[in-house]
Amino acid sequence: MTAAGSAYAATEAAWRRDPEAWWAAAAEGISWDRRWDRVFDPAEGPYGRWFPGARLNTSYNCLDRHVAAGRGDQPALIWDSAMEGRVETFTYAGLRDRVAKVAGALAALGVRTGDRVAIYMPMVPEAAIAMLACARLGAIHSVVFGGFAAAELAARIADARPRVIVAASCGLEPGRTVAYKPLLDAALALSPHQPEACLILQRDALAAALTPGRDHDFRAAEAAAAPHDPVPVAATDPLYILYTSGTTGKPKGIVRDNGGHAVALWHSMRMIYGIDAGEVFWTASDVGWVVGHSYIVYAPLLRGATSVMYEGKPVGTPDAGAFWRVIAQHKPKVLFTAPTALRAIKQQDPDGALIARHDLSSFEALYLAGERCDPPTALWAAEKLARPVVDHWWQTETGWPITAGFRGLGLFPFKPGSGGRPSPGYDLHALDDNGAVLPRGQTGNLSLRLPLPPGCAPTLWGDEAGYRRAYLADFPGWYRSGDAGSIDADGDVWVMGRTDDIINVAGHRLSTGAMEEVLAAHPDVAECAVIGAADALKGQVPLGLVVLKAGANRIEADVAAELVALVRERIGPVAAFKDARVVKRLPKTRSGKILRATIRALADGQTPVVPATIEDPAALDEVGAVLRG
Numbered sequence: 257m258t259a260a261g262s263a264y265a266a267t268e269a270a271w272r273r274d275p276e277a278w279w280a281a282a283a284e285g286i287s288w289d290r291r292w293d294r295v296f297d298p299a300e301g302p303y304g305r306w307f308p309g310a311r312l313n314t315s316y317n318c319l320d321r322h323v324a325a326g327r328g329d330q331p332a333l334i335w336d337s338a339m340e341g342r343v344e345t346f347t348y349a350g351l352r353d354r355v356a357k358v359a360g361a362l363a364a365l366g367v368r369t370g371d372r373v374a375i376y377m378p379m380v381p382e383a384a385i386a387m388l389a390c391a392r393l394g395a396i397h398s399v400v401f402g403g404f405a406a407a408e409l410a411a412r413i414a415d416a417r418p419r420v421i422v423a424a425s426c427g428l429e430p431g432r433t434v435a436y437k438p439l440l441d442a443a444l445a446l447s448p449h450q451p452e453a454c455l456i457l458q459r460d461a462l463a464a465a466l467t468p469g470r471d472h473d474f475r476a477a478e479a480a481a482a483p484h485d486p487v488p489v490a491a492t493d494p495l496y497i498l499y500t501s502g503t504t505g506k507p508k509g510i511v512r513d514n515g516g517h518a519v520a521l522w523h524s525m526r527m528i529y530g531i532d533a534g535e536v537f538w539t540a541s542d543v544g545w546v547v548g549h550s551y552i553v554y555a556p557l558l559r560g561a562t563s564v565m566y567e568g569k570p571v572g573t574p575d576a577g578a579f580w581r582v583i584a585q586h587k588p589k590v591l592f593t594a595p596t597a598l599r600a601i602k603q604q605d606p607d608g609a610l611i612a613r614h615d616l617s618s619f620e621a622l623y624l625a626g627e628r629c630d631p632p633t634a635l636w637a638a639e640k641l642a643r644p645v646v647d648h649w650w651q652t653e654t655g656w657p658i659t660a661g662f663r664g665l666g667l668f669p670f671k672p673g674s675g676g677r678p679s680p681g682y683d684l685h686a687l688d689d690n691g692a693v694l695p696r697g698q699t700g701n702l703s704l705r706l707p708l709p710p711g712c713a714p715t716l717w718g719d720e721a722g723y724r725r726a727y728l729a730d731f732p733g734w735y736r737s738g739d740a741g742s743i744d745a746d747g748d749v750w751v752m753g754r755t756d757d758i759i760n761v762a763g764h765r766l767s768t769g770a771m772e773e774v775l776a777a778h779p780d781v782a783e784c785a786v787i788g789a790a791d792a793l794k795g796q797v798p799l800g801l802v803v804l805k806a807g808a809n810r811i812e813a814d815v816a817a818e819l820v821a822l823v824r825e826r827i828g829p830v831a832a833f834k835d836a837r838v839v840k841r842l843p844k845t846r847s848g849k850i851l852r853a854t855i856r857a858l859a860d861g862q863t864p865v866v867p868a869t870i871e872d873p874a875a876l877d878e879v880g881a882v883l884r885g
């Protein structure tokens with residue numbers, strides 16, 4: 257279907273005509289305790305705030321109101337653990353009751369509206385329950401992905417200053433049990449801030465030792481608690497903080513508010529994914545990422561749909577048919593995952609033989625995000641699955657897709673390599689480095705004209721100046737996404753890569769700057785550079801080049817092994833940092849800037865364009881020899 261003939265064009269035009277009226281209409285999908293004074297107030301915050309004056313509770317909107325509307329017996333959450341080999345289904349009434357009790361347990365530990373609660377858990381239903389329990393109290397959760405090391409957890413605890421931490425005894429990765437509790441203890445030993453209490457979910461695979469006086473057993477606390485009612489909060493109050501990689505080693509605390517988030521996510525479920533109340537939706541990601549926050553937990557529940565939560569991998573649990581087994585068993589209409597997962601499946605089952613073994617009759621569309629989907633993978637998926645394959649682009653900051661294909665609006669512009677068309681609500685353009693709008697087809701800084709729509713981060717936690725600096729300062733009146741790309745003649749968007757030092761490893765957003773800080777801390781390292789090298793499975797993997805200090809009389813392989821261990825210890829296994837190489841010197845410009853883009857091109861086997869400003873071309877040749885060797 258062409259854009260001109262689709263509901264997309266009409267919807268986009270309606271939003272452009274009167275954005276506030278359009279969002280006010282969308283807001284009718286949410287139950288408010290008090291309606292807004294204004295739909296949008298441009299005077300508040302870095303670029304304005306949505307729905308000031310309104311009050312609501314997000315957990316009530318996710319759970320209680322669906323029970324009241326007769327959906328109490330409908331599954332809200334289906335937890336499928338390939339790791340434990342079992343499935344647990346929670347109805348809306350059942351989930352509401354558990355969330356109310358866990359909210360009661362948190363309240364009994366002193367958690368009140370506005371307090372922070374850190375959540376460090378694997379893909380267990382209690383992670384979602386803890387998030388919703390915080391939302392019920394008006395407390396602000398900060399979920400930390402389990403693949404991060406103690407030091408990263410400590411940095412997040414120090415910044416968010418949680419009153420309580422909810423964690424599990426362990427996570428289950430193929431072939432190993434990850435003991436979470438010792439990581440939490442190590443993080444608390446590093447953190448200047450200490451929580452008043454920790455609530456620990458003991459999993460069967462590994463019980464954790466509890467620290468008397470501080471640690472409480474999750475299940476016992478839940479059992480003993482009185483159910484807690486939802487506490488209405490201001491629409492502009494924070495619902496959560498989610499830390500993400502920026503250009504420095506210090507992660508940025510992305511803030512999400514309650515009101516705009518509920519409106520945007522509720523609305524996106526039908527407009528983008530074409531999912532309504534009563535339908536099944538599956539996002540194969542992790543609750544530790546924004547994709548998990550938005551599309552495992554909040555959006556499907558706000559809509560009254562059924563969300564599948566999967567603990568397992570696309571391959572190896574037990575095979576490359578795992579995703580198709582889950583679809584056949586739970587019957588989602590839409591699967592949302594990262595391209596890297598598909599590449600892993602394609603690598604092991606190139607002919608799609610395992611696809612044919614499962615009943616995929618429920619399945620209507622595949623949505624991909626987290627990194628750009630390379631065209632061969634998109635084409636493979638489209639051919640083998642014979643369903644629309646939609647690559648859609650967004651960020652932790654925006655909370656919901658900036659560009660997409662729209663099942664709800666009859667528009668699937670399948671152009672492998674493109675991220676689809678802007679979602680109504682976002683005014684997207686490519687800008688040149690002076691902030692001028694570029695004509696169609698030209699590549700520039702993908703930027704959003706302010707204001708950002710509801711659901712996007714209004715600020716950074718405790719750092720409004722940092723928000724302005726990171727996103728708003730370069731192009732006044734615009735939000736700079738940090739991605740480069742273009743918009744073609746049809747209006748489809750091509751996102752080609754970051755303009756900063758953020759890399760995407762298996763759909764995980766990581767900062768090479770943070771890894772450089774770790775390498776530079778090694779006693780034998782004089783200077784270093786980390787780049788994202790192309791990788792057939794993970795999209796990118798980090799590669800570290802280090803120059804040793806004069807007089808460091810070390811075997812190079814030993815230093816490299818120490819550096820790999822150091823990144824794993826400081827940042828975590830998720831960094832997938834496995835390649836460090838010693839070089840005599842790093843290629844630089846005459847002003848002393850390391851030529852990272854040139855090194856990256858070399859690492860990817862390309863012939864780089866050598867900048868005229870290079871200090872000594874021989875340094876580049878030397879690095880090339882090390883990379884080839």
Ligand code: COA
Pocket residue numbers: 378401402403404427429430434540541542545547569570571593594596597600625626761762763764793828829830831832
């Ligand atoms: N807790 C502890 N460790 C974790 C973890 C968690 N929650 N998640 C990942 N790790 C570890 C892995 O065990 C692995 O450790 P290893 O170095 O000892 O093998 C390391 O972190 C890297 O993990 P990952 O990047 O996931 O690589 P993998 O080789 O285990 O699996 C894929 C490759 C493609 C199967 C996997 O990356 C995948 O499914 N990715 C989907 C990504 C995704 O959902 N992204 C979210 C955005 S949509």
Ligand code: AMP
Pocket residue numbers: 500545546547624625626627628629647648649650651652653675737738739751752753754760763764765
């Ligand atoms: P995160 O904040 O972890 O969701 O990562 C956001 C970043 O991942 C974006 O700024 C992009 O660089 C990249 N990204 C996510 N989805 C896509 C996509 N569909 N196409 C291209 N890049 C993407």
